[in-house]
Amino acid sequence: QVQLVESGGRLVQVGGSLRLSCATSLRSFNNYALGWWRQAPGKEREFVAAISWYETSTYYKDSVKGRFTISRDNAIAAVYLQMNNLQPEDTAVYYCAATQKKEVFRRSVYDYWGQGTQVTVSS
Numbered sequence: 446q447v448q449l450v451e452s453g454g455r456l457v458q459v460g461g462s463l464r465l466s467c468a469t470s471l472r473s474f475n476n477y478a479l480g481w482w483r484q485a486p487g488k489e490r491e492f493v494a495a496i497s498w499y500e501t502s503t504y505y506k507d508s509v510k511g512r513f514t515i516s517r518d519n520a521i522a523a524v525y526l527q528m529n530n531l532q533p534e535d536t537a538v539y540y541c542a543a544t545q546k547k548e549v550f551r552r553s554v555y556d557y558w559g560q561g562t563q564v565t566v567s568s
Contacts, residue, residue, distance in 0.1 A: 454562030467541030483537035495549035
């Protein structure tokens with residue numbers, strides 16, 4: 446059974462940084478695009494960032510461009526999200542997800558999801 450396990454979420458002050466990690470048990474990890482999504486209380490789950498199969502392309506939600514960086518380590522089947530200059534509106538549960546499709550902005554194309562890790566940004 447495929448597992449995606451996020452870690453690294455915690456309470457952080459405005460302007461602080463966090464690095465989220467997602468360990469996966471995906472076979473043929475290189476064949477998957479990986480995404481980070483987030484869901485704040487009372488809101489829909491939204492796209493944050495994605496990285497293509499061979500790290501050739503990365504994609505970001507406009508509001509996180511320049512602050513967040515997605516990366517992957519194909520050797521250990523993991524994906525990361527470096528988050529800098531965090532703001533209160535970044536508070537959410539963050540999920541990693543995997544897809545073999547190209548439409549990384551669409552939630553429905555993701556085949557596997559983690560359970561999420563809570564990020565809280567305090568002012």
